[in-house]
Amino acid sequence: MTRYPKKAKSEIGLSPTELVFRGEKKVDQIQMGVIDFDETSVEEKTIQNVKEIATFAHKKTVTWFNIYGLHDIEILKEIGEEFNFDKLILADVLETQSRPKIEDFNNFVFISLKMIQFSEEKQDITVENLSLLFNDNILFSFQEKKGDVFEPVRNRIRNHKRKLRSSRPDYLAFALIDTVIDHYLYLLGMLGEKIESIDDVLIDHPNTSVIDEIKSYKKKINYIQKGIKPAKEMILALSKLESDFIHKKNKIHFKELVNNINQASDNVDSYRELLSDQLNVYHMMISSRLNDIMKFLTIFSVIFIPLTFIAGIYGTNFDVLPELHFKYGYYIMLGCMAVIAIAMLLYFKRKKWL
Structure with missing residues (x-):
């Protein structure tokens, strides 16, 4: 998924x-x-x-089909024809850059949302589009690539977890969406620890590397927000959906998703505000340091103004000058300059300018 989805000119119309x-x-x-x-x-x-998929179509068990890769349109057409998908469903599955959404069709409930993870290999955030289709017996999950995001759900099925094994595809869909949201919270928690640690560095060493780090995390959080905020709207709509394929006993679980996605959304907002505050603190500290430097230079200049004046007078080449032919005249001049400088420093300190 690109940072900012773009529409190709060939797709217009x-x-x-x-x-x-x-x-x-x-x-x-x-x-x-x-x-x-x-x-x-x-x-x-x-x-x-x-x-082979068609052999499972009329079984009374719960069947979960997982398809990795979306670029082969012919295979997706075959699946759509076999299970009587509405054409809008396949079009939505193939649109990997669309916002999270939910649609209730005659024979399936369609859900799409973003799976957000941290790639150890790329050391960056990756976003993948996930589409779910389910009815009373079958659930399809369409992913852009193979991954282990749903391995915990598979293990629950293999390990005879009663709730999952005795429920219909609507509960399985809940489990999958819940796993996706858990990844949101995990990723935000991981980023949050790093963002909060910037506070200590910001106070002790407010340099340009800190500002680069803040900007980097700000981009990451904004990128995550693009997936979480629309998902919040979709899950709220899902919790209110009246569908024959969502059983009453499982509605409470979909409402649980609202709390989880709200927490993820709140975390995004909190970290965005924290990064903005850190940015403001950085600028304030840099401004304060600059003010201190300007203050020092100003006081330094003010002290040297009268000294320069005295030195300027005594630097003229006239014959008639005070103490010009006096043995200790030079030392008297230096003494006067020292007294003036010390007096001014004491005055500045008394005024709390130093």
Whole structure:
């Protein structure tokens, strides 16, 4: 996902149902996997073609299809035809730069949101579009690339966790969305520790490297905000959605998501404010240091004004000058200059200018 999504000129005027992949190709070949389960059994396998997916279509178990890679439009068309997807669904799946959204279709509930993670390899934040489709028996998850984000959910299924194994796809969708939001909170917590640690450095060593660090974190937080704020709107709509595919006993879980996403949103706002405050503190400290320097230079200049005046008079080449032919005249002049300088320093200190 680009930092700021751009629309290609070739896409202007296209029909909303036009199947065009709008995103970055992140895998060489689409991969498909399935977990089929109920209270007593689990079947997990890799799928080679869409026909294998069709064999699970009419089973009474819960079937979770996970598709990695979105660039092969023909495969997605086959899946759509097999399961009677609305064309808008496939168009939304292929639009990886769209805002998080929720739509209730006749045969599926469609949800899209951003998965935000920290890449150890790139040492940067990565954002991936996630699309979920579920009805009363089947859940599809479409990801841009293969990852282990949902491995904890898979382990809960494998380890016979009763709530997940005995529920329908709506609860599975909740578990997946909850995992995504947990990653939001984890990432914000990790960044938050680093942002808060800037306070100590800011006071002790307010240099240009600190300001660069603040600006870097500000960009990261703004980038994360682009995914979290729309997700908050989507989850609020999801918690209020009246759909045949969301059972009443599970509605409370979707309302829990509202609290979690609100916490993530609040954290984003808090860290943005903290970074802004740190930026202001930095400028205040630099300004204060500059004022101290200017204050010192001003006092230094003021002290030397009368000394320069005296030195200027005694630097003239006239014959008639006080103490010009006096043996100790030079030392008297230096003494007067020293007395004036000390007197001025004492006066400045008394006035608390020093």
